[in-house]
Amino acid sequence: MNKKILSITLASTLSVAALGLLGYKFRDEGMFPLSEIHKIDLKKAGLKIEPNEVYNPNGISLVDALVNVGGCTGSFVSDEGLIITNHHCAFSAVQLASTPQNDYLNNGFVARIREQEIEAKGLTCRITESYEDVSDRILGSVANIENPATRLQMITNQMKNIAAEAEQKDPTIKAEVSEMFIGKTYVLFRYKTIQDVRLVYVPNRQIGEFGGETDNWVWPRHTGDYAFMRAYVGKDGKPAKYSKDNVPFKPKKSLKVNASGTNEEDFVFILGYPGRTFRHRPAHFVDYQAKYVLPYTSELYDFQNATMENIGKKDKATEIKLATRIKRNANVMKNYRGKLAGIKGIDLVAKKQEEDAALAEFINGNVEVKAQYGNLMANIDQLYKQINGDANRDLWLSQIYNSTSLINIARNINVFKSNLNQQPSAQKQSYFDANVGRLKQVLSNIYDAYHIDADRRIFKRMMLDAVAFTPNQRVAAVDKIINRGSNSEAMVDDYINDTFGLTKLKDQNYVFSSLLKSPKSISDYNDGLLLLENDIARQIAELKPEKDRRDGILNKLMGDYVNVKEKFLNKGFVPDANSTLRLTYGYVRGYSPADATYMSPYTTIKGIIEKGASGNPDFYYPNIIKELWNKKDFGSFAKKDLNDVPVGFLYNMDTTGGNSGSPIMNANGELIGVNFDRAYGATINDYAWNESYSRSIGVDIRYVLWAASKIDKADFLLKEMGVNP
Missing domain, CATH: 2.40.10.120 (Thrombin, subunit H)
Structure with a gap:
């Protein structure tokens, strides 16, 4: 120590x-x-x-x-x-x-x-009606599955199936299966929703x-x-x-x-x-939070809030419109900075590293435990090296839709448009009629906290962040816009001026009354933001198999990590919240x-x-x-x-x-x-x-x-x- x-x-x-x-x-x-x-x-x-x-x-x-x-x-x-x-x-x-x-x-x-x-x-309002441990059902269904991505997908599907089965038995409730210990314990909760x-x-x-x-x-x-x-x-x-x-x-x-x-x-x-909460995670997890998640998110939200607060000074309606988003950002920002200070203040990464070293020593000192968990700590280390190597791009992709309202609007329209175009011709109208109301509600919620000047400035910040990423973490959609080695900021400015100037997505009335008027009107419409969002979504889809593989490995490793830690400390744990x-x-x-x-x-x-x-x-x-x-x-x-x-x-x-x-x-x-x-x-x-x-x-x-x-x-x-x- x-x-x-x-x-x-x-x-x-x-x-x-x-x-x-x-x-x-x-x-x-x-x-x-x-x-x-x-x-x-x-x-x-x-x-x-x-x-x-x-x-x-x-x-x-x-x-x-x-x-x-x-x-x-x-x-x-x-x-x-x-x-x-x-x-x-x-x-x-x-x-x-x-x-x-x-x-x-x-x-x-x-x-x-x-x-x-x-x-x-x-x-x-959601009220908890009852709960039931379904761990045996879920883990039993994947007992012989070796592929980590397939295993995790089967667990996810089984969770959904058990919840659907509960709702079928009692249509008055909403059911969810929650993972209490990652990769280990699963509980079915039944809720009444008011x-x-x-x-x-x-x-x-x-x-x-x-x-x-x-x-x-x-x-x-x-x-x-x-x-x-x-x-x-x-x-x-x-x-x-x-x-x-x-x-x-x-x-x-x-x-x-x-x-x-x-x-x-x-x-x-x-x-x-x-x-x-994430108390039953190894040092690698806390280190990832301290190096990447907490500083990046808090700095981004700080910029967003400064931007929105300045714009909100223009008039009362704008101030009210942006208030909830500013409040949520500020809360997360200060929370994350407090976590950063706390991690450093008690030297939590070093403490976790010492705990993990003691755990590794226990594993290697017990023949039976080593036979089952001998590669556990090395596998965790290898996985987090891969996760850390993509951290900047992954965080950018996770924040782009929350950061820029028009990109989020473009995503929802693109998804609806894609699903619509996949329907047989005879069923397009019925699909449109059945789903356009839900789309309008989602878009309405986004427009409620949207202001074009804030969107432009925050979008520029996101674009310039992506421009600076290392070659192995490029965002393909951004690279299509700028040429490496040129005046990237000027190119980003030109792109934003052109795209935001031409897009009709910034006009809620047009979107609701004209764009979403019929299957033909939405299928025929396109603009630069829809094309950009398609490129972003395409890269996310291309990265998904590798992400699924890593998530599957992580799910199994964290279950094993808790199991061997219980053996080491000879006690059980309260599951993370x-x-x-x-x-x-x-x-x-x-x-x-x-x-x-x-x-x-x-x-x-x-x-x-x-x-x-x-x-x-x-x-x-x-x-x-x-x-x-x-x-x-x-x-x-x-x-x-x-x-x-x-x-x-x-x-x-x-x-x-x-x-x-x-x-x-x-x-x-x-x-x-x-x-x-x-x-x-x-x-x-x-x-x-x-x-x-x-x-x-x-x-x-x-x-x-x-x-x-x-x-x-x-x-x-x-x-x-x-x-x-």
């Missing part, structure tokens, strides 16, 4: 030992799947209710109050389908509902009666996004990151598309809101849908991110006012907050020892993306906050979790209730949740 790692390990060990003497409780990492909850001693950890009240496969439990909404987590807080989640999870729907005349995005929105609730466009979701209450943006990018991924935090929605179904109780005739959904379970909140060291737990329902638990607790620095676990309204005095626009807040604070008008929502309303709080739970909006519950299973972020050092949670630096951040329910009652006069919501103002 090198000196740096040794010093970190000793410091962590000493701090853990010292805190243990003070009576602090510690726990290992863990985003526990439903199937693993029974293995945890939650009662010993501090849970006061019975574990089967948290999850009961044979009855109703807290799990039944959980929903996946728009890629985030939410929870039912009334028997009338009322959902609480994060402000940033509702952001895109609020943006789509906003206009310069009704700027809900900045001014907030309150529906005081059901008839005023507005459609949350693009959002659905299609009609409506906005009920979204606070002013200066509350819901207080601190902006200055505070994003940072503690102390004072963001009121909460929003309320409502789920609706048809009068028959079944999921139905948005209709004024629909009625509020009646959940099996709704959470009780505890307006008393928490105190430091209280036991707390979260149920939610964490996105993806994969957007399926998980539980994590811990304690309300501060931490020391640096020498001689302690971060207490609560922030208050006083901190909002202090930050507001800095003059930073990210810290502007509604004047009523200061007026109420000066009068100490806290209602029943103050924390006595602080003599203030707690705004945000910290806890040492294991969370990641997707846990946004997750309900934070106390030992009695009552809602006391809403999870929305992690401290900057904890952005590395995707790769590693540690008690010393991993802290998650939630908005305290007392601040939610105080703001709803005192600022937005939404006492009707408190009443619906059973809370006295």
